[in-house]
Amino acid sequence: MKPVLATTRILGIDPGSQRTGVGIIDVDTAGGIRHVHHCALNLLAADSFPQRLRLLLDGLRELIELHAPQEVAIEKVFMARNPDSALKLGQARGAAMSAVVLRDLAIHEYAAKEIKLAVVGTGGAQKEQVQHMIGLMLNLPGKIQADAADALAVAVTHAHVRATARRIGVDVRQAWGRK
Numbered sequence: 539m540k541p542v543l544a545t546t547r548i549l550g551i552d553p554g555s556q557r558t559g560v561g562i563i564d565v566d567t568a569g570g571i572r573h574v575h576h577c578a579l580n581l582l583a584a585d586s587f588p589q590r591l592r593l594l595l596d597g598l599r600e601l602i603e604l605h606a607p608q609e610v611a612i613e614k615v616f617m618a619r620n621p622d623s624a625l626k627l628g629q630a631r632g633a634a635m636s637a638v639v640l641r642d643l644a645i646h647e648y649a650a651k652e653i654k655l656a657v658v659g660t661g662g663a664q665k666e667q668v669q670h671m672i673g674l675m676l677n678l679p680g681k682i683q684a685d686a687a688d689a690l691a692v693a694v695t696h697a698h699v700r701a702t703a704r705r706i707g708v709d710v711r712q713a714w715g716r717k
Contacts, residue, residue, distance in 0.1 A: 546700075547574065549607035549643075550693025551598070552685050553615075553634045555626035556582055558594055559685030562605050563676070565697040573676040575605060576686040587626065591633040598637035610638045611646045611696035613653060613688065646710060648695050653688070656695040 545564040552559035558581065562574040579597040581590035612635065615628050638645055651661035657675070658667045669687040672678070675694060682690070696710075703710045 545572075546609060547605065547607045548693045548696055549602065549605070549610045549638075550689040550691070550696065551610065551612040551634050551638075552688035552692060553594075553612065553627065553631040554581075554685060555587070555590060555623075555630045556580075557685045558597070558630060558634060559683075559687070559689030560598070560601055561686055561688075561690030561693045562601070562607060563690065563693045563697065565700075569697075569701050571675065571694060571697055573678060573690070575601070576682065576690050578683050578685040581630075587629075591629065594630060594633045595637045598634060599641075602637065602641050602643070607643065609646065609696065609700070610643045611648060611692045612638075613692050614647050614649045616650055646696050646699070648692060648699075653691050653695045656698050657691045 545566045548563050548565060550561040550563070552561075557578045559576075559578050561576040564572045564574055566572075579594060581593050584590040584593050612631065615624065615631055635645055654663040654668060655661040657663070657671050665684050665688070668691050669682050669684060672687045672690045672694065673680075673682055676690065700710050
């Protein structure tokens, strides 16, 4: 009889002002990763930007209540060419972080290049490469929606970092470099 391995549920978030990707995985103590859920929260149905943020808060609250993640990882904001877009992205990220901390969950942050490096092997990977690798890693059929694939990639990155941290005996925040 195989021993039952303890699992940790990780929620990955790829924040966006139009769509926010969400990916949930379970990671066991041996490092095995299992897909639980993924989706893109469509925020464009709202009449105004503040209402988009409300949809984001409500959608994440529901997912957190339904799936009960123990750890959360989110993509850091990158500098966009358009200042207005960067500001809206930052506000969406702040709303997502608020939804998480209101449930007393800690947040681990990863830059896009770090996520691509962890999942594809190069920090300059294209979105399609991330989608493909996430599909392979999690044994998901068909093409995964881009925002949801990015969110799963954030969760997988955190799973890798936490496993490395455990192996070398350091805090998760120390395992991925000097931040």
